Amino acid sequence: MITKVEIQNLIKEFFIKNDDLKDFGQSIDIKQLSKNYYICKKDNQILEIVLDKDDQDNILLYFRGQIFIIKTTTILFENNSKNLKGQKTDILVKSPMPGLISKILANVGDKVSKGMGLLKIEAMKMENEIKSPINGFVESIKVSEGVVVEKNAILMVIKARD
Amino acid sequence: MFKKILIANRGEIAVRIIRACKELGIKTVAIYSDIDEKALHARLADEAIPLRGNTATETYLNFEKILGAARKTKADAIHPGYGFLSENPDFIKFINDAGLKFIGPSDYSVRLMGNKVAARELMKKNNVPIVEGTLEPISDKERLLYEAEKIGFPVLIKAAAGGGGKGMRVVYSKDELIKSFELAQSEAEKSFKDKSVFIEKYILNPKHIEVQIIADEFGNYRHLFERECSLQRRYQKIIEESPSISISDQQREKLLENAINAAKACEYYNAGTVEFLFDGENFYFLEMNTRVQVEHPVTEMITGIDIIKEQIKIASGEKISFDQAQIKINGHAIEARIYAENPFENFIPSFGKIKEYRQPSGFGIRFESGIDKYSEIPIYYDPILAKLIAWGRNREEARIRLVNALKETIIAGVITNIPFNLWLLENEDFIQNKFHTQCINQLKLEENDLNWLKFNEEDLLELSKVISSIKFSDMGKKTKSVDQQPKSKWINRRIL
Numbered sequence: 263m264i265t266k267v268e269i270q271n272l273i274k275e276f277f278i279k280n281d282d283l284k285d286f287g288q289s290i291d292i293k294q295l296s297k298n299y300y301i302c303k304k305d306n307q308i309l310e311i312v313l314d315k316d317d318q319d320n321i322l323l324y325f326r327g328q329i330f331i332i333k334t335t336t337i338l339f340e341n342n343s344k345n346l347k348g349q350k351t352d353i354l355v356k357s358p359m360p361g362l363i364s365k366i367l368a369n370v371g372d373k374v375s376k377g378m379g380l381l382k383i384e385a386m387k388m389e390n391e392i393k394s395p396i397n398g399f400v401e402s403i404k405v406s407e408g409v410v411v412e413k414n415a416i417l418m419v420i421k422a423r424d
Numbered sequence: 425m426f427k428k429i430l431i432a433n434r435g436e437i438a439v440r441i442i443r444a445c446k447e448l449g450i451k452t453v454a455i456y457s458d459i460d461e462k463a464l465h466a467r468l469a470d471e472a473i474p475l476r477g478n479t480a481t482e483t484y485l486n487f488e489k490i491l492g493a494a495r496k497t498k499a500d501a502i503h504p505g506y507g508f509l510s511e512n513p514d515f516i517k518f519i520n521d522a523g524l525k526f527i528g529p530s531d532y533s534v535r536l537m538g539n540k541v542a543a544r545e546l547m548k549k550n551n552v553p554i555v556e557g558t559l560e561p562i563s564d565k566e567r568l569l570y571e572a573e574k575i576g577f578p579v580l581i582k583a584a585a586g587g588g589g590k591g592m593r594v595v596y597s598k599d600e601l602i603k604s605f606e607l608a609q610s611e612a613e614k615s616f617k618d619k620s621v622f623i624e625k626y627i628l629n630p631k632h633i634e635v636q637i638i639a640d641e642f643g644n645y646r647h648l649f650e651r652e653c654s655l656q657r658r659y660q661k662i663i664e665e666s667p668s669i670s671i672s673d674q675q676r677e678k679l680l681e682n683a684i685n686a687a688k689a690c691e692y693y694n695a696g697t698v699e700f701l702f703d704g705e706n707f708y709f710l711e712m713n714t715r716v717q718v719e720h721p722v723t724e725m726i727t728g729i730d731i732i733k734e735q736i737k738i739a740s741g742e743k744i745s746f747d748q749a750q751i752k753i754n755g756h757a758i759e760a761r762i763y764a765e766n767p768f769e770n771f772i773p774s775f776g777k778i779k780e781y782r783q784p785s786g787f788g789i790r791f792e793s794g795i796d797k798y799s800e801i802p803i804y805y806d807p808i809l810a811k812l813i814a815w816g817r818n819r820e821e822a823r824i825r826l827v828n829a830l831k832e833t834i835i836a837g838v839i840t841n842i843p844f845n846l847w848l849l850e851n852e853d854f855i856q857n858k859f860h861t862q863c864i865n866q867l868k869l870e871e872n873d874l875n876w877l878k879f880n881e882e883d884l885l886e887l888s889k890v891i892s893s894i895k896f897s898d899m900g901k902k903t904k905s906v907d908q909q910p911k912s913k914w915i916n917r918r919i920l
Binding site: 265267269271272274276278282283286287290292296297298299300302304309311312313314321322323324325326327328329330331332334 | 768779780830831832833834836837839840842843846877879884885886887888889890891892893894
């Protein structure tokens, strides 16, 4: 198993193998002091971190005045070599919140790039744009305008391109 | 002296004013909107009056409700803080006419300085330098060319009805003048249905330097030296410091004299700030802020004068408590404003519940906060959360203290601009004092908003591993609380 850690506000990603993590886990001591506050100790080095989640299910990591907005994905071992090479895979775009699909901005077959708006969801009188997580093509659209969706409902399928 | 003061504000400045009142032995009244019921300012005051509603218009801007709250609690004065009603001459008149005292200048001074054209004319009449330019609109090309050459390039063409940068053009040479003039006119016509334009000298990459003034109601004027606030993003100040290291002693003398003259010209009393642009040689009057400023603590740190207490004493009819000769610059202070805004997404406001909170402290550190760990940041008001001020014997000592204190600060649950503040304060250009008011705008953060961030790859990998190691099912799990200790009984006893 591999964990993909995307530091979204730095546009940076790391792939962390489970095996590496085993060694790392033995060398690091993590203590949870409160709901959000952790102290990590590794070779006498202290990392004081605060973790939170935003409404898009991203992890917010606060560390020495810095803030990292992080998304982690677990990649199954058999697929990871493909993923690592960035070969064509289908990515499911899921709804981060329950809401009303107010506008669909892309069509099937459209070439989309990372960060491009795919559709808009209205929740709590606020319109939120759902952006493409990758560079790719719109493979299929699973919802239509005016439909109410649950959190994590599949909205679109994007086929990755290089 | 007043017996009870109502603070017509919220957040950190309301807390700041409550503290000053407590020092003077004055009772305090807070007002709060529905969502601010549990806000820090409403918890620290002696009394707190709810104003129904949430929007500023329904609450902190509402003349009648505020006066009603003051009457109900028998407050005898109102401190407006900054923002909201602090520079509204009608409110000042309304409060004073109601028989209460507004802690601030007269409505006359505020009205006068609020009109930019009138203020410019008044300054010119009183020999306070202003940016050279025409005071009436220009419509013909010959006149334009004459004025432009008289002023000297670069010049700024500005729509008379203008605002928001529309109809504004910088012209660097005679060749571009006519074309820019026509473009500015058509832009002004489209935007404001009025094609008249002014022309003035364009100050290239200026510094923003301002002077803190205190005057009493007996005609005594004092200055508390200058502040430099050149680091701004879209006219919003981010980092402020005092003194300015951009000016020489002779320039400082001239600056302070100009500021006192500006305050005298509008018959000013109470605390105020005269803002100037500085081009490296000359100062140009920009505007006067007729209230206490967000950045007033840097001045307090280097002079030892409590500006809020001084405001209250002056409003109650006392004379200024110090002579000019007693005021000396002691060391250096720098302030960083902490806003609930996302520096990674073009500074959009961030709101929500505070999940974890730690204030920095230590020698030379002052944290002026409007929040604590029980706060919720609402979407209705200005996103300022707190200000962190560091004092040092010199600029570098203050800067290092500020950086370390920012790194020690924890405000989790919202996204703050602390990472951006750190980037500015640790930047070589800041250390070398090589920056001006346009620096951050010129970075074009909205187009390429992450190129200011740089991180050590190894640290990031380490953090990524930590993240992968923590099971997120653990997140939210509460730790065991420590058993409550039996209370000791000293609390009800006197020391002697």
